[in-house]
Amino acid sequence: MPSSEQATALPLAMLRPGESARVSHLASRSQGDCRKLTAMGFAAGVEIAVLNRRSGPLLVRIGDSRIALGRAMAQRVMVVLDG
């Protein structure tokens, strides 16, 4: 993965509703989390969009599914904003 992209990546938790981005990588702290995220479709290059966010969790569109992500989990998904 080009390191320039990793440099511009930001955690998914920082996105506002309506923003879309591409997954860059998973800032893995624990393997279990990474596996869980991967199985839910969070793989490098995948397009995602934030549909809704409350003060706690985020609602994310990924492919054709809707995933609710806790704030901590959303900190671990590094994304590159579109546009």
Place this chain on the structure above:
Amino acid sequence: MSTERKGTNKGSPSAAVRIALAGNPNCGKTTLFNALTGSRQHVGNYPGVTVEKKEGGFRHAGRDIHVIDLPGTYSLTAGSPEELVARNVILEEAPDLVVDVVDASNLERNLYLATQFMELRVPVVLALNMADVAEARGQTIDWKQLSQLFNVRIVPTVAHKGRGLEELKQAIIEVAEEKPPHQPAKVTHGQHVETELSKLTERIESACGQETQAPARWLAIKLLEDDEVVAEHIGKTCQDAETIMETVRTSRNHLARELGDDAEILIADSRYGFISGACQESVRSTVESRHTLSDRIDMVMTHRILSIPIFFALMFLVFKLTFTVGAPFMGWIERFFGWLQEAIVGVWPTGSAPLLESLIVDGIIGGVGGVLVFLPNIFLLFLAISLLEDSGYMARAAFIMDRFMHKIGLHGKSFIPMLIGFGCTVPAIMATRTLENRRDRLTTMLVAPLISCGARLPIYVLLIPAFFPKAWHAPMLWLIYVIGIALAVIAAKLLRSTLFKGEVEPFVMELPPYRMPTLRGTLLHMWERGSLYLRKAGTLILGVSIVMWALLTFPQEVDYSRDYDAAMGVVAQQELPEEQIEERIEELEKARQAEELSKSLAGQIGRGLEPVLKPLGFDWRIATALIGAFAAKEVFVAQMGIVYSVGEADEESTPLRDKLRRNYSPLVGFCIMLFCLISTPCMATIAVTKRESNSWRWPLFQLGGLTLLAYALTLIVYQVGSFAGIGI
């Protein structure tokens, strides 16, 4: 059932075909399983873990087909018990093939699981389910093309309409009969990973030989993915395990350096690459998401401000449905058991085997019947909960409640078992299975009994009108529920900051699109949960009723403080109107019964407990009833009735309420409710906690902790109340 014939003469053409049914959660797998097997099902648990094991069977073209329903999973890692179970079934039970149910309207993610079965080199048949939904929104899947690319049989199905079932059955037989067994396409992982994989595969083949049932390449992939269960397996079964693990470490490091990512992420990426390549060639879409409508609903349902009132309104509706719609049904059941008791007494030959008559009428029908009265409420509550689940709202509720649950150290998913707890604690504790983290699970399990379940409702319904004016009834009931919820919240917080200290498990959950629940599916869900209550009535409560009856009936020979028979004889001789004589004799009879009871075993136990319970305002009668309530909360009501010797005691009996009002103050009434709310989870709860936590430690902790808490709080309320002169 075909289960009994499993694997007896495998290989011969008449042997049963054994298949495993797999798929993501919410893909329609359960519907397909039900459609395939009908009523030929068997539900159990996988040994050692609390993952449900469903099996069933059917016949097609003269062959028996035995189906193992694997838990719904997204993947086959070692990350959760469900996924481990799913892959162990494939490895250990070696089914003839796997039917992987794939939700056509969410194809790519569903195929991720399929690629992992393909890695296991097990013959796969894909049931492309809900292809109609995909098509309806302009997505055509060229499944023949897809079938070629994956080199697996694909059968389009619409499980809930029963479409494609015959074709699927036929495909199962055909694929199972292929010799040599059918091999799906190989998923390749890119040059770098493949180089490391072939090195490892070779090593495993030479070191482990025939020792392991799993394909060597699969073991190599798992080792590269840092799968601890496979690593342990290699350590146990292969010679030279240390060298293999050394090779794994070198390979992982090498890949991380070369490609800048963990091997497991690289492997996952190449699986997705394989899938999306195949989908690009075989899926034509004039895209309109199945979520368009669903997203619009979500704009309202998960709205920052609106979501909360909507949530509470729905909860209110759930309880409204449970209590108001249930009322007439309750009346019918009640009357039925009353009639049954009378009928038995009517036809029973007078004087013959009076003990047996009493056992049947008072013990069994009185006990079990008293519990079955609440069946409509329980089923209605579960109906409401099934509707919430099947429509997709439950997942939204978890999302909405996540922040709040986070504050008490849990996360959104814990909310679902809590909600089910309003129906019955037993399925609530079983529903904690969806929580991956053991700390979260144990915390939720331990506090679940504080959520006031349906069985405690009769106690409130009996006591509130006995002690409080009508205007207070609803607020009082509400107050009791709120106290329970508040205590659960505090207890969870406390447990998470002491015994189960640790970070909050990150919350990830798929929100399925809203769906119109099907009648069949909803009723089935309701039945699955509600039948637990029914089973409880038929087994546990039946047994306890008999024991309680015996404790109340024996010893039969009692030394009475006065000669009641003589007293009755005196009354009968008196020159009084017929009515008055009857009334007095009845009074004497009741006094005699009361004395008999106070000298029965249960009465003696109650008196023994009285010194301990006195500071709470409870006398020996309440103590006896509380013992009964440990068997099942609702027994309290029946027990109070017997204790107060009112022939028939259900929660609507006015005479019992009158007696309670005469004997106790409203403060005591409130203390009883408080104590019943908190104390001693019922036996079924203890048993299910034992089963789900796999140890006696937690149910005993739960039992002791909650009883102490109940005692302490009731003591405070009673003493402060008496001192301040409130409600005495």
